[in-house]
Amino acid sequence: MLTMNLWNRHGDWARRRTVLIEGLRRLDPDIVAFQEAVVTDDYDQVTDLLGAYYHVRHQAGREADGSGCSIASRWPVHRHEERHLRVTDRVDPAELTGRLACAEIDVPAPIGPVLLAHHKPSPWLGYEHERELQAVATARYVEERHRRRPAHVVLLGHFDAEPESAGIRFLTGRQSLDGCSVAYRDAWAPGPGGDTFSPVNPLRITSCERVFDEPSDGVWAGDHFGVTAELAVLEGP
Numbered sequence: 001m002l003t004m005n006l007w008n009r010h011g012d013w014a015r016r017r018t019v020l021i022e023g024l025r026r027l028d029p030d031i032v033a034f035q036e037a038v039v040t041d042d043y044d045q046v047t048d049l050l051g052a053y054y055h056v057r058h059q060a061g062r063e064a065d066g067s068g069c070s071i072a073s074r075w076p077v078h079r080h081e082e083r084h085l086r087v088t089d090r091v092d093p094a095e096l097t098g099r100l101a102c103a104e105i106d107v108p109a110p111i112g113p114v115l116l117a118h119h120k121p122s123p124w125l126g127y128e129h130e131r132e133l134q135a136v137a138t139a140r141y142v143e144e145r146h147r148r149r150p151a152h153v154v155l156l157g158h159f160d161a162e163p164e165s166a167g168i169r170f171l172t173g174r175q176s177l178d179g180c181s182v183a184y185r186d187a188w189a190p191g192p193g194g195d196t197f198s199p200v201n202p203l204r205i206t207s208c209e210r211v212f213d214e215p216s217d218g219v220w221a222g223d224h225f226g227v228t229a230e231l232a233v234l235e236g237p
Contacts, residue, residue, distance in 0.1 A: 001029060001030065001031045001032070001033075001154065001156060001228065001229050001230075001231070002024075002027060002029040002031070002032045002033070002211070002226055002227070002228045003032070003033040003034075003035075003156045003157060003158065003226065003227055004032075004033075004034060004035070004211075004212065004222070004224065004225075004226030004227070005034075005035040005036050005158055005222060005223070005224040005226075006020070006034050006035065006036050006037050006038075006045060006049075006222060007036055007222040007223045007224065008036045008038055008065065008067045009038055009045070010223075011220075011222075011223070012219065015219045016219060016220070016221055016222065017048070017049070018219075019212075019216045019219050019220075019221045020049050020212070020221050020222075021049055022216070023211065023212055023216075023221060024049055024050060027211060027228060029228065030073070030074045030075075030107075031071075031072070031073045031074070031105065031107075031114075031116065031154075032046075032050065032054070032071070032072040032073070033069070033070075033071055033116075033118045033156050033157055034046055034069065034070045034071075034072070035069050035096070035120055035157065035158045036067050036068075036096070037058075037067070037068065037069065037070045038065065038066045038067055039058045039062065039066045039068065039070065040065075040066040043066070044056070044058075046058070046070045046072055050072055053074075054072040054073060054074060055072065055073045055074075055075065055076050055077045056070060056071070056072045056073075056077075057070065057071045057072075057077050057080040057101070057103055058070045059082055059096075059099060059101050059118075060082060061082065061084060061093075061096065061099050062096060063094070063095065063096050064094075067096055068096045068099075069096060069099060069101060069118055069120050069157070071101060071103055071116065071118055073103075073105050073116075075105055075106045075107055075108065076105070076106045077103045077104070077105055077106075078103065078104045078105075078106070079102075079103065079104045079149075080101065080102070080103040081101070081102050081103070081145075082099065082100065082101045082102075083099070083100045083101075083102075083137070083138075083141055084098060084099055085098045085099060085100055085121065085122075085133075085134040085137050085138065086098060087130055087133035087134055087137060088129070088130055088133065090122075090127065090130060091122055091130055096120065097120055097121065097122050097123050097160075098120070098121060098122050098130070098134060099120050100117065100118065100119055100120070100134075100137070100138050100141065101117075101118040102115065102116065102117050102118075102141065102142065102145055103115075103116050103118075104116075104149065104151060107152075110233045111152065111203070111231070111232075111233055112151070112152065113149075113151040113152070114151055114152045114153075114154055115142065115145060115146060115149070115151040115152065115153045115154070116154050116156070117138060117142050117153065117154070117155045117156070117157075118156065118157045119134075119135075119138050119155055119156070119157035119158075119159065120157050120158055121134040121135065121159060121160055121161070121167070122134065122160070123158075123160040128161070128165055128166065128167065131159075131160065131161055131165065131166075131167040132166050132167045132170065132177055132178075133178070134167070135167040135168075135170050135171050135177065136170065136177050136178045136180050138155070139170075139171065139180060139182045140180060142155065143182070152202065152203055153184075154203075154231070155171065155184050156229075158224075163186075170182070171184050172184055172185075172186045172189075185201050185203075185205065187205045187208040187229040188208050188227070200234075201234065202233065202234055203231045203232070203233065203234065204231065204232045204233065204234045205229060205230070205231060206230045206231065206232050207228075207229065207230045208227065208228070208229045208230075209227070209228050210225045210226070210227060211225065211226040211227065211228050212225055212226045213225040213226075
């Protein structure tokens with residue numbers, strides 16, 4: 001799986017486009033969550049970069065220039081639903097941020113169906129209160145979807161927060177918020193060390209790496225690095 005902010009078509013787009021296409025071909029991801037991807041009546045940035053062999057779902061909530069969040073999958077995508085996380089009046093409904101998209105993806109065996117949650121909270125530095133509320137709203141919605149149709153749950157996106165922040169601590173099971181608690185496994189966190197207990201998770205994280213984190217011929221792919229994670233079915237203790 002890959003998540004990345006495409007930075008719209010800003011900067012030297014013609015050269016960035018080449019870097020992104022070549023890098024994506026090498027990575028060959030199965031599932032992609034893009035932020036700041038442009039979709040207009042005559043242009044689809046996701047299909048332009050990935051090719052026509054992915055199942056693509058674009059969030060309806062987009063900015064005036066077509067920038068928004070999108071999901072692409074090698075396998076069919078079903079029951080794509082969106083929520084605007086306007087938890088306070090400070091969350092601007094015209095922005096692409098403060099949004100959640102959930103979709104069910106027909107990943108083949110041995111993994112099986114995946115409920116993918118694409119989370120894009122408010123990014124501003126002074127908005128940790130909003131991010132806390134948005135994290136709780138996202139967790140509650142995902143739990144509701146999971147009760148209706150159980151599947152492996154993967155939460156990914158652009159979280160705009162430090163690991164020590166309350167919203168991230170909540171999502172990773174380190175604290176509760178608003179009378180609610182969940183415990184998502186952080187793919188980026190270090191592996192087992194001296195701990196004597198490990199929570200059971202049916203999916204095993206086999207790798208998590210930064211991508212597009214170096215320039216190619218002096219050209220950076222975007223203004224953010226991407227992150228990939230590989231998941232496999234847990235085998236044995």
